[in-house]
Amino acid sequence: xxxxxxxxxxxxxQEILKGLNLIINAGEVHSIMGPNGxxxxxxxxxxxxxxxYEVTEGEIIFEGKNLLELAPEERACEGIxxxxxxxxxxxxxxxxxxxxxxxxxxxxxxxxxxxxHIEFVKFANEKMKIMNMGDNLLKRAVNEGFSGGxxxxxxxxxxxxxxxxxxxxxxxxxxxxxxxxKVVSEGVNALRSPERGFLVITHYxxxxxxxxxxxxxxxxxxxxxxxxxxxxxxxxxxxxYGWIEEEKTAANS
Amino acid sequence: xxxxxxxxxxxxxxxFAGFKKNAPGSDxxxxxxxxxxxxxxxxxxxxxxxxDEDWRFTNVAPIARSSFNILENGHDKVSASDLTQFxxxxxxxxxxxxxNGHYSKELSKDGTLPEGVIVKNLADAxxxxxxxxxxxxxxxxxxxxxAFTALNTAFMEDGGFVxxxxxxxxxxxxxxxxxxxxxxxxxxxxxxNLIIAEDNSQANVIEHYTSMTDNIYLxxxxxxxxxxxxxxxxxxxxxxxxxxxxxxxxxRVQQARSSxxxxxxxxxxxxxxxxxxxxxxxxxxxxxLINGLYMSSHRQHxxxxxxxxxxxxxxxxxxxxxxxxxxxxxxVFHGRIIVHEDAQKxxxxxxNRNLLLSDTAQIDTKPQLxxxxxxxxxxxxxxxxxxxxxxxxxxxxxxxxxxxxxxxILHAFTNETLESMSVDSVKNYCYKLVTNWFxxxxxxxxx
Numbered sequence: 001x002x003x004x005x006x007x008x009x010x011x012x013x014q015e016i017l018k019g020l021n022l023i024i025n026a027g028e029v030h031s032i033m034g035p036n037g038x039x040x041x042x043x044x045x046x047x048x049x050x051x052x053y054e055v056t057e058g059e060i061i062f063e064g065k066n067l068l069e070l071a072p073e074e075r076a077c078e079g080i081x082x083x084x085x086x087x088x089x090x091x092x093x094x095x096x097x098x099x100x101x102x103x104x105x106x107x108x109x110x111x112x113x114x115x116x117h118i119e120f121v122k123f124a125n126e127k128m129k130i131m132n133m134g135d136n137l138l139k140r141a142v143n144e145g146f147s148g149g150x151x152x153x154x155x156x157x158x159x160x161x162x163x164x165x166x167x168x169x170x171x172x173x174x175x176x177x178x179x180x181x182k183v184v185s186e187g188v189n190a191l192r193s194p195e196r197g198f199l200v201i202t203h204y205x206x207x208x209x210x211x212x213x214x215x216x217x218x219x220x221x222x223x224x225x226x227x228x229x230x231x232x233x234x235x236x237x238x239x240x241y242g243w244i245e246e247e248k249t250a251a252n253s
Numbered sequence: 254x255x256x257x258x259x260x261x262x263x264x265x266x267x268x269f270a271g272f273k274k275n276a277p278g279s280d281x282x283x284x285x286x287x288x289x290x291x292x293x294x295x296x297x298x299x300x301x302x303x304x305d306e307d308w309r310f311t312n313v314a315p316i317a318r319s320s321f322n323i324l325e326n327g328h329d330k331v332s333a334s335d336l337t338q339f340x341x342x343x344x345x346x347x348x349x350x351x352x353n354g355h356y357s358k359e360l361s362k363d364g365t366l367p368e369g370v371i372v373k374n375l376a377d378a379x380x381x382x383x384x385x386x387x388x389x390x391x392x393x394x395x396x397x398x399x400a401f402t403a404l405n406t407a408f409m410e411d412g413g414f415v416x417x418x419x420x421x422x423x424x425x426x427x428x429x430x431x432x433x434x435x436x437x438x439x440x441x442x443x444x445x446n447l448i449i450a451e452d453n454s455q456a457n458v459i460e461h462y463t464s465m466t467d468n469i470y471l472x473x474x475x476x477x478x479x480x481x482x483x484x485x486x487x488x489x490x491x492x493x494x495x496x497x498x499x500x501x502x503x504x505r506v507q508q509a510r511s512s513x514x515x516x517x518x519x520x521x522x523x524x525x526x527x528x529x530x531x532x533x534x535x536x537x538x539x540x541x542l543i544n545g546l547y548m549s550s551h552r553q554h555x556x557x558x559x560x561x562x563x564x565x566x567x568x569x570x571x572x573x574x575x576x577x578x579x580x581x582x583x584x585v586f587h588g589r590i591i592v593h594e595d596a597q598k599x600x601x602x603x604x605n606r607n608l609l610l611s612d613t614a615q616i617d618t619k620p621q622l623x624x625x626x627x628x629x630x631x632x633x634x635x636x637x638x639x640x641x642x643x644x645x646x647x648x649x650x651x652x653x654x655x656x657x658x659x660x661x662i663l664h665a666f667t668n669e670t671l672e673s674m675s676v677d678s679v680k681n682y683c684y685k686l687v688t689n690w691f692x693x694x695x696x697x698x699x700x
Contacts, residue, residue, distance in 0.1 A: 048650050076652035088647040092665025101661065102651035109652065141665075142647075158651065 001026045001063060001197045002166055008057035008222075009039075009046050016042040018222035019058070024166065027194040031208055032201045033233060034219035035241045040201045041085055043219070044170040047199075048082040049075050062166065076102075077109035079165030083155035083172050090142040095154065098142050099124060099161050106162060127160040131187050149180035156187035167191065168199045173207035185210030205237035218244050258408075258441060259320030266296055269407055272323065277376035277410055283387055284379065291396045291406035298400040310585040310617045311527055311556040316499050321441035321471055323408065327353040330434040331465065333360060339430055339463050339493075344678035347372050348428040349413050354442030356411050364425050369418040370456075372427055375445055378414035385416055390447055393477045393533075394505040401501045401527075405475040409445035412476075415458055416449045419481070423456035426676050433495065435466040446476040450484045452509070457487035457676050462502075463522075464495035474502035478514070482536065485513040487675055491683065494523035496551075503529040510536030510565075517674050518545035518574075519683050520555050521690060531560040534568040534596075541570040546670040546683075548690050549582035549614075550697075556585035559603070563596040563629075572603040575670045577663065578614035579694060586618040588633060592626050599629040607637045608666055610694075663691060 002024040009017040016039045024030050034040050046053050047060065049072035060067040067075060090098070104114040115123065124138065131153050143151050152172050159167055169188065173181055188198070188211050200211055208216070208230060216233045218226040220241065225248045226232065236244075258268040269292045278284040300317040301308040331352050340348075347364030349372065350357045356374035366372060371382060379386050396406040413429035431444055448458055462472050472494060480486050486506075494500045500523045506514050518528050532541045547555045561570045576584045586605040607616045620633040640662055648658035667687045674680040 050646055071655070072646060072649040073652050073654050073658075076650055082650055084647065084650075088641075088643045090641075090644045090647065090662065090665065092669045093661055097661070098648065098651065098653075101653050101657065102648075105652040105654065105657070162651065 003061045004058070005060075006058035007046070007055065007060065009042055009053050009055050011042065011053050015056070016222055017046070020219075020223055022217065022224065024197045024199060026165075026197055028215065029192070029198040029200060029211065029213045030215045030217065031213035031233065032199065032217050032219050033203070033205070033236055036203075038219045039222045040219055041170055044082055044085075044168050044199075044201055047080060047168055048072060073105065076162070077106050080168070081159050081162055081164035081166070082168040082170060083152070083159060085170040085172075085174065087143045087151040087155055089144045091144050093142050094139055095142050096124065096138045099158060102158070103161055124161060127157060130160065130190055131157045132183050133157060148175045149177065152176060152180065152184055153187070156184050160187060160191060163191070165195065166197045166199065168201070170201050171203060173202055173204060181207065182210060205233040208233045220245055220248060255325065256323040257320055258323065260300070260317050261320070264320060265404075266292065268323070272408060278379040281379065281383075287391050288407050288409075291391075291403045294397055295400055295403035295407055298398075298403060301400055307558065307587070310587070311525075311554065313525070315525060316471060319439050319469070319471070321439050322436070324353040324436065324440045324442075326355050327434040328355070328357045328359065331357070331360065331432060335465065336360060336430065339432070339461060341426070341428070341678035341682050345425045346428045347425060348430060349374060351411065351429070351431045351444065353433055353440060354411060354431070354444060366425075367421050367423060370421060370423055371414065371416040373414050374411050375409075375414045375447060376411040378447075382414065382416065385449060386414070386447065389449055389477065389479055393479065393507045394475045394503060399503070401473055402475050402503050405443040405445060405473050405503075408441075408443040409475070410443065412445035412447070413458070413460075414447050415456065417451060417454040417456050419451040420453045422454065426457045426459055426679060428459045428461065431460070431462045431472065433464040433468070433470050433472070433498070435468055436470070439469040439471070441471045441473065444472065444474045446474070448476065448478040448486065450478070450480050450486050452481040452483055454481060454484045455486070457489070459489040459491065459679055461491045461493070462500055463493045464498060467495045467497055469497045470495070471499040471501070474500070476502070476504045478504070478506045480506060480508045480512040480514055482509045483511045484509075485515070487515045488517070489674070489676070489679055490516075490518040490528065491686075492518070492520045492522055492526060492528070493686070494526070496522070496524060498523050499525045501527045504531065506532035506541075508532060508534050508536060508539040508541070511538045512536065513540045515542045515673070515675065516544065517670075518557070519671075519686065520545070520547040521686055523553065523555075525554045527556045527558065529558045529560070531562070532570070533562040533564055534570065535564050537565045537567050539565065539568040541568070542673065543570065543572040544670045544673055545574040546576070546667055546687070547574070547584055548577045548667070548687070549584055550579040550694065551582060552580065553582040555582070557587065559586075559588045561590045561601065563590070563592045563599040563601060565595065566597045566599070568596065569600045570602070573670055574605045575666055576605070576607040576616060577610060577666065578607065578616055579610040581611075581613045583614070584616040586616070586635070587621065588619070589621040589623070590631055590633070592624040592629050592631065594625040596626050597628045599626060599631065601629070601631045603633040605635040606666070607635075608663070609637065609639055660691065
């Protein structure tokens with residue numbers, strides 16, 4: 001589904017990703033862990049198409065298409081969804097308005113008819129139950145005045161509405177209490193399916209107790225330096241990142 | 254005989270001598286005396302310059318340099334079908350139409366009004382409602398210190414007169430529609446509106462300034478609203494003047510105890526526009542909502558001058574002005590809040606947000622708080638920026654095209670100030686004006 005080859009990316013002239021390789025197949029859940037500044041969020045932003053990140057080398061193929069040639073909205077329509085680490089507040093735009101516009105844009109791209117208002121409301125209500133969200137979050141302006149937990153729930157709610165092929169979670173667990181974390185994880189797990197891939201970026205192993213990954217990758221200094229199963233996450237939690245960095249230094253010398 | 258006003262050769266004073274002889278109510282001493290005082294003040298004050306603190310950002314030299322004719326009448330140049338573009342859909346209204354400042358009975362229409370409510374043109378009301386007019390006219394709008402108010406007061410001829418008796422709720426909106434027609438030379442009108450709401454009454458009044466062409470003229474407007482105890486008045490100012498026109502308007506609101514004013518300004522037209530809004534919260538427990546939206550492009554200049562005066566305890570005021578500036582246009586927001594010594598427990602809030610759509614647009618925003626009481630809550634905030642790139646990216650990352658995402662963000666910005674309008678038909682009309690503005694902008698960009 002997704003193939004990242006030798007990806008180099010910089011922001012403001014500083015190289016952050018330095019030759020990253022990753023393959024995600026449909027049905028797989030991949031987790032990326034790594035210390036601060038290792039490039040986790042940069043990877044998410046590059047995949048979503050943020051233009052302040054410059055790809056200097058390498059390629060990203062998504063479902064046979066060169067992802068780097070697509071605008072952010074085209075990527076979304078192709079089936080990529082990123083849950084933001086810091087969801088943006090948009091005063092004056094109702095959450096429902098955003099969701100309907102988004103869903104109908106994606107449907108239009110696929111050559112499908114837009115959903116009528118009533119159909120949309122029905123569809124959204126079903127999803128809302130999963131996320132344990134109140135009606136008022138739909139009517140309120142996008143993320144405006146939402147608590148940290150509400151913002152993250154809202155991200156996963158949007159993901160449920162848009163039903164992407166590849167879901168990227170950029171530190172969705174950061175700052176969540178255990179109750180919110182459970183709701184968010186349930187929302188994600190409800191979407192797990194053989195057709196869908198996940199890239200779960202996190203700083204903490206705790207999330208992976210709830211969203212159990214097939215693969216755990218460790219990102220250090222812009223490269224994946226170690227890959228393993230879910231037990232690798234536990235090891236990282238236990239020992240920190242220091243030993244991997246040491247391993248890497250030893251291997252390089 | 255046409256009268257010409259100009260700063261050259263004492264033109265305003267000479268013009269006044271000619272004007273006052275045939276002005277409406279010229280036989281009324283009290284009225285002529287007000288006019289005399291006003292012209293005396295105007296000649297003393299002269300037009301303001303940028304040395305005046307209140308006019309620092311707005312140079313009215315183009316007005317001072319011009320000479321303007323006071324027109325006789327222009328009714329024959331407008332037909333009823335010309336008006337539809339300026340009317341509100343699906344709503345019954347009482348509508349007073351003024352062509353070049355003069356009331357047109359033929360074009361105006363009576364709505365269904367509760368008994369005792371009076372809506373008529375001021376020139377007639379001076380005679381028929383002499384006591385109410387005399388008790389209120391020029392009692393609030395300050396012609397002693399403000400040059401444009403003095404000019405209006407000296408040369409006032411006509412305008413809207415609205416009287417709502419005690420306890421009466423007027424459900425349908427009252428529309429004061431001012432239209433300027435094509436003339437060979439620059440002209441001046443001095444619309445004068447007087448709105449009196451007795452205790453426990455309610456009404457919505459819309460002032461609407463438009464034109465049929467692109468000619469040069471000055472609309473120098475003064476509106477006085479006297480809001481009785483526990484009354485609620487909605488006031489709408491829709492400024493759609495011609496591209497070359499000047500519009501200087503002053504809204505002066507006098508609020509009695511527990512009264513409520515909801516003022517909405519939508520400024521879209523004109524080359525040089527100054528919007529003065531001056532409520533005095535004179536009684537206890539008043540509420541003022543002062544909202545506005547200004548959208549400028551090309552070389553338009555739009556100045557909003559707020560003077561919110563808290564004169565009694567326990568009053569709340571909320572100001573929200575949003576501006577969108579494009580091209581080489583320039584905007585000003587000057588937000589004064591004055592809290593008098595006795596006005597304890599004042600809760601005043603002021604917000605001014607601006608979006609600049611071009612590198613050459615400019616905005617000056619200036620809060621000015623003068624607080625003489627010690628137990629008050631006053632906040633102000635101003636922002637100036639471009640369209641938020643993060644918001645744009647967020648929407649795009651959800652599959653929404655860049656153009657569509659921009660539209661959504663811009664409309665959200667304008668809706669912030671429009672959504673609080675309580676008369677739906679007027680709100681929809683304003684939504685349409687805003688959408689047209691954005692469409693026009695796109696057309697210009699594509700051209």
